[in-house]
Amino acid sequence: MKDYFIGLWRDRFILFSLVNRDLQAKYRRSVLGIAWAVLTPLGLVLIIGSVYSIIFGTDPKEFIPLLFAGLNPWIFMNAAAEGGTNAFLSAEGYLKQTTVNAQIFPLRVTIVNFINLLYSIIAFFAIYLFLQPQLFGPKMLLMFPGLIIMFLFALSLSNYSAVINLNLRDFQPIQSLVLQGLFYVTPIIYQPEMLAKRGFEFVYRINPFYYIMEVVRMPMLGLGLPEVSTYAIAIGLALSLFISSVVMVMNTKKGIAFKL
Amino acid sequence: MENVNLIFKVWREKRIKDILIPGDKRFNDFNLDGSVHAIRDMNLLIQDGERLAIIGHNGAGKSSFLKMISGIYPPTSGKLTVDGRISSMFELSTGFEMEQNGWDNIYLRGLMLGETPDSIKSKMKEIANFSELGDFLNMPVKYYSTGMFVRLAFSVSTAIKPDILLLDEVVGAGDAGFIAKATLRMKEMMKVSKIMVLVTHGMQSAIEMCNRCIWLERGNILMDGTPKEVTQAYVKSITGKN
Numbered sequence: 001m002k003d004y005f006i007g008l009w010r011d012r013f014i015l016f017s018l019v020n021r022d023l024q025a026k027y028r029r030s031v032l033g034i035a036w037a038v039l040t041p042l043g044l045v046l047i048i049g050s051v052y053s054i055i056f057g058t059d060p061k062e063f064i065p066l067l068f069a070g071l072n073p074w075i076f077m078n079a080a081a082e083g084g085t086n087a088f089l090s091a092e093g094y095l096k097q098t099t100v101n102a103q104i105f106p107l108r109v110t111i112v113n114f115i116n117l118l119y120s121i122i123a124f125f126a127i128y129l130f131l132q133p134q135l136f137g138p139k140m141l142l143m144f145p146g147l148i149i150m151f152l153f154a155l156s157l158s159n160y161s162a163v164i165n166l167n168l169r170d171f172q173p174i175q176s177l178v179l180q181g182l183f184y185v186t187p188i189i190y191q192p193e194m195l196a197k198r199g200f201e202f203v204y205r206i207n208p209f210y211y212i213m214e215v216v217r218m219p220m221l222g223l224g225l226p227e228v229s230t231y232a233i234a235i236g237l238a239l240s241l242f243i244s245s246v247v248m249v250m251n252t253k254k255g256i257a258f259k260l
Numbered sequence: 261m262e263n264v265n266l267i268f269k270v271w272r273e274k275r276i277k278d279i280l281i282p283g284d285k286r287f288n289d290f291n292l293d294g295s296v297h298a299i300r301d302m303n304l305l306i307q308d309g310e311r312l313a314i315i316g317h318n319g320a321g322k323s324s325f326l327k328m329i330s331g332i333y334p335p336t337s338g339k340l341t342v343d344g345r346i347s348s349m350f351e352l353s354t355g356f357e358m359e360q361n362g363w364d365n366i367y368l369r370g371l372m373l374g375e376t377p378d379s380i381k382s383k384m385k386e387i388a389n390f391s392e393l394g395d396f397l398n399m400p401v402k403y404y405s406t407g408m409f410v411r412l413a414f415s416v417s418t419a420i421k422p423d424i425l426l427l428d429e430v431v432g433a434g435d436a437g438f439i440a441k442a443t444l445r446m447k448e449m450m451k452v453s454k455i456m457v458l459v460t461h462g463m464q465s466a467i468e469m470c471n472r473c474i475w476l477e478r479g480n481i482l483m484d485g486t487p488k489e490v491t492q493a494y495v496k497s498i499t500g501k502n
Contacts, residue, residue, distance in 0.1 A: 011371075013371050013376065013377050014368070014371045014372060017367065017368055017371060018368075021357060021360060021364070021368075025359055028359070093355035093356065094355050094372060095332075096327075096332060096350070096355070097332070097348065097349075097350045097355040097372075098330075098332075098348070098355070098372040098373060099330060099331045099332060099346075100372050254334050255333065255334050257327065257332045257333055258333065
């Protein structure tokens with residue numbers, strides 16, 4: 001555990017440099033560049049939002065922010081897990097040639113996607129200010145502790161998928177499917193109450209993603225704060241996953257070059 | 261960094277499992293038992309001032325040996341002690357960010373070899389000059405030729421004044437001018453770095469650049485001596501067979 005952080009500290013410059021490269025590479029040669037990080041989630045939410053308001057008659061004023069506040073954190077966690085599968089594999093050149101600390105690579109993926117999440121949150125507030133300015137308040141600041149919890153959780157997912165996929169390459173498609181399924185059972189494109197009303201409350205109650213989402217989404221929307229128990233579960237989940245994933249990564253690190 | 265003692269003892273036995281293309285389950289049947297015993301119970305001590313050449317057939321364990329010293333492959337059993345800062349250069353054209361230009365790659369590679377941002381930045385100019393790549397450094401490295409990769413990688417690896425320099429048959433890919441320059445550079449480096457280990461197929465470079473030579477065969481040291489003796493014996497064994 002200690003070695004994990006010592007290693008991260010030792011290779012912090014490499015990490016920053018790689019993250020920087022990834023961010024630059026993503027929007028290289030595009031005219032709008034980094035603006036896409038804001039425009040993409042905006043566009044996506046507008047599409048889904050208008051489809052829903054037309055088909056299901058939901059009020060776009062309420063539904064679009066809700067969707068936005070749920071969808072983007074989901075995209076972040078999903079991308080961290082998906083990117084994790086390739087974290088070690090794409091770093092083959094480095095891991096086989098230098099003694100760079102392997103644990104920076106899942107973290108690299110997570111940070112890059114986290115920065116994209118932050119951009120999308122900017123887009124969210126731009127829209128929200130326009131739709132529901134009366135809901136803005138200091139409560140929203142509690143979004144930040146939530147984001148930290150979510151970051152830890154996503155990093156754990158990235159660690160896990162990096163290690164598992166290294167040993168079993170079938171993991172990547174399996175995980176994609178599972179995440180796709182989870183997307184529909186997690187209250188993202190609908191409200192939790194909709195499940196509860198039909199007697200399926202347990203579906204999101206047993207879903208870890210629900211708790212992680214709540215601690216970010218609720219403060220972000222300014223509607224209220226999650227219950228203490230939600231926080232407790234979210235923190236417990238994130239911490240225990242994180243610690244176990246770190247142990248796994250550190251065990252894998254030794255001799256990682258053999259597996260690449 | 262004066263008089264750093266470099267002693268390493270290798271006494272070990274190593275297996276490289278999964279050396280086949282990973283993930284391809286169809287090959288698993290014959291991989292089940294197919295661990296490769298790359299280095300067998302090797303005992304070796306390399307001391308300050310030694311320039312060691314390693315020769316041997318393909319697959320004799322030469323590159324694995326280097327990677328073991330560098331810490332990339334941990335020994336399966338046995339004890340390996342390395343004292344000093346290592347700079348290495350192995351397979352080419354991996355470990356580059358293909359979309360990035362030469363400058364960025366120098367920077368990143370320098371960091372990977374243990375430099376700090378400040379120290380690598382101060383050496384950038386010198387590295388660039390030595391590589392003689394000029395304007396090509398502003399170009400993404402995906403457009404580089406093999407020789408250009410060699411120049412870039414070699415320039416970075418030798419610019420950071422390591423205690424131990426590990427090179428894997430690389431100089432060969434540069435053009436004649438660069439080989440001459442590289443040889444000179446390596447000789448210079450011997451004043452700064454204490455140990456150099458060079459894996460090579462070029463008998464001439466073994467004789468010119470090194471003062472000790474080992475011949476590896478299936479993970480065993482077949483012969484250990486001066487470059488001249490060992491390369492002669494090696495060449496003899498090849499020509500003798502044919």
